[in-house]
Amino acid sequence: MKKTVACTALFALAFGAGTVSAVQQLTVEEQMGRHVYMDKGLSLNRTQSCQTCHHRTAGFADPTNSRDPYNTMVSLGDDGISKGGRNAPTSAYCGFSPTLYKVDGEYFGGMFWDGRKTGAVLGDPLAEQAQGPPLNPVEMNLASAGDAVIRVSESNYANLFIKYFGADFFAVLGDDDTDDGYLDTKVDKAYANIARMVATYERSPEITAFSSKFDTGILTAQETRGQGLFKTNCSSCHTDTVVGSEPAPLFTNYGYVNVGVPVNTRLLDVPGTVYDGYDLGLGPVVGDTAQNGKFKVPTLRNITMTAPYSHNGYFTTLKEMISFMNDRGGLVPEVDQNVTSATGDMGLSGQDIDDIYAFLNTLTDRFR
Numbered sequence: 001m002k003k004t005v006a007c008t009a010l011f012a013l014a015f016g017a018g019t020v021s022a023v024q025q026l027t028v029e030e031q032m033g034r035h036v037y038m039d040k041g042l043s044l045n046r047t048q049s050c051q052t053c054h055h056r057t058a059g060f061a062d063p064t065n066s067r068d069p070y071n072t073m074v075s076l077g078d079d080g081i082s083k084g085g086r087n088a089p090t091s092a093y094c095g096f097s098p099t100l101y102k103v104d105g106e107y108f109g110g111m112f113w114d115g116r117k118t119g120a121v122l123g124d125p126l127a128e129q130a131q132g133p134p135l136n137p138v139e140m141n142l143a144s145a146g147d148a149v150i151r152v153s154e155s156n157y158a159n160l161f162i163k164y165f166g167a168d169f170f171a172v173l174g175d176d177d178t179d180d181g182y183l184d185t186k187v188d189k190a191y192a193n194i195a196r197m198v199a200t201y202e203r204s205p206e207i208t209a210f211s212s213k214f215d216t217g218i219l220t221a222q223e224t225r226g227q228g229l230f231k232t233n234c235s236s237c238h239t240d241t242v243v244g245s246e247p248a249p250l251f252t253n254y255g256y257v258n259v260g261v262p263v264n265t266r267l268l269d270v271p272g273t274v275y276d277g278y279d280l281g282l283g284p285v286v287g288d289t290a291q292n293g294k295f296k297v298p299t300l301r302n303i304t305m306t307a308p309y310s311h312n313g314y315f316t317t318l319k320e321m322i323s324f325m326n327d328r329g330g331l332v333p334e335v336d337q338n339v340t341s342a343t344g345d346m347g348l349s350g351q352d353i354d355d356i357y358a359f360l361n362t363l364t365d366r367f368r
């Protein structure tokens with residue numbers, strides 16, 4: 001009898017009954033965000049949702065890329081042709097990044113590899129980020145914020161928004177919907193509220209889980225050795241202690257650095273891509289050449305699942321990426337300005353790299 005019970009529990013875990021109960025535990029706001037996150041109706045031809053490029057099976061990065069990281073480095077847009085010039089990062093653990101700010105000439109916070117969603121408009125970089133993809137021509141490709149609000153009004157979960165925000169939530173349509181990034185029209189406000197719900201869902205335990213071995217288990221001797229090497233060589237940027245309101249370390253200081261990632265020549269050959277082999281990152285966003293070539297320090301949670309690596313996906317495997325941090329492998333930087341001296345000369349042995357790799361493996365969530 002006991003045996004049967006154990007089997008049933010195992011069966012339930014393996015076949016996703018756990019997911020159902022997790023969903024039921026989501027708040028109303030998180031559930032609304034979840035509907036939007038998974039709604040292909042927010043892309044022009046209804047072919048893709050946020051989840052298409054940020055899926056659980058790839059640590060909330062692009063599963064098409066992580067399945068074939070050598071050949072597929074960037075995401076395909078809704079039009080079936082266009083490709084962006086940057087590797088899709090995880091959409092998990094982003095909710096702790098503060099609004100972009102500057103201290104002693106260095107920038108911190110904001111969203112995207114180059115910080116262009118600063119958080120200054122909505123007071124939340126993650127919500128501001130969620131306004132981007134539906135209207136991005138190489139992603140979901142809708143024409144305007146008004147169009148996105150219309151798509152939500154036509155969805156089978158529209159009633160949740162009416163119940164929560166009031167009967168006039170969708171009555172704003174037809175108002176001026178020029179998408180200027182400001183909150184000056186009713187449509188802008190409705191679109192902002194939709195984005196805020198998406199951000200709430202991205203912060204929920206279904207995406208930002210804190211369920212890794214690092215969070216809940218005991219590390220082996222090798223993993224512990226790797227953790228020590230990581231502290232010495234990596235934690236000046238990938239902070240291994242709690243920052244701000246984080247409940248546990250996210251392994252980023254939210255800063256921007258040029259670590260000297262090379263041009264991804266394989267990306268230059270990809271038809272439809274906007275990549276030109278010279279991505280200046282933060283520099284043009286803040287209008288300061290002293291920031292050229294700098295990209296956001298990414299979180300390393302779920303890093304084993306999110307291949308390829310770096311902003312242009314140059315590195316196919318995690319070990320290649322760690323090895324590049326160690327000695328730069330004689331590679332020429334894509335942007336030869338403002339390159340940091342904090343990476344590239346670490347003197348790590350092959351064993352050290354294996355140990356750091358073992359430690360990074362402990363940062364993978366056990367998804368429900």
Ligand code: HEC
Pocket residue numbers: 037048049050051052053054075076077078084086087088089090091092094110111112113114126129130131133134138139140198296
């Ligand atoms: C076609 C693929 C695609 C779709 C669809 C897509 N994204 Fe992304 N996402 C990307 C890429 C590529 C980037 C990196 C772009 C950059 O930094 O310039 C990104 C960046 C992000 C980031 C920033 C992470 C960070 O650390 O800065 C978040 C969060 C995110 N997306 C969430 C979403 C949400 C929410 C949606 C749906 C509203 C969405 N994405 C739809 C490909 C996609």
Ligand code: HEC
Pocket residue numbers: 089230233234235236237238256257258259260261295296297298299300303306308309310311312318321322325326340342343356
């Ligand atoms: C001086 C700051 C700094 C140090 C030190 C540093 N990193 Fe990074 N790391 C970065 C930045 C910035 C990026 C993104 C670079 C880019 O794409 O242009 C990055 C990217 C990565 C990535 C790819 C993440 C992704 O989502 O694609 C991994 C993995 C990584 N670092 C691991 C390490 C390890 C392991 C160490 C120590 C051996 C280390 N880093 C040391 C700043 C640093």
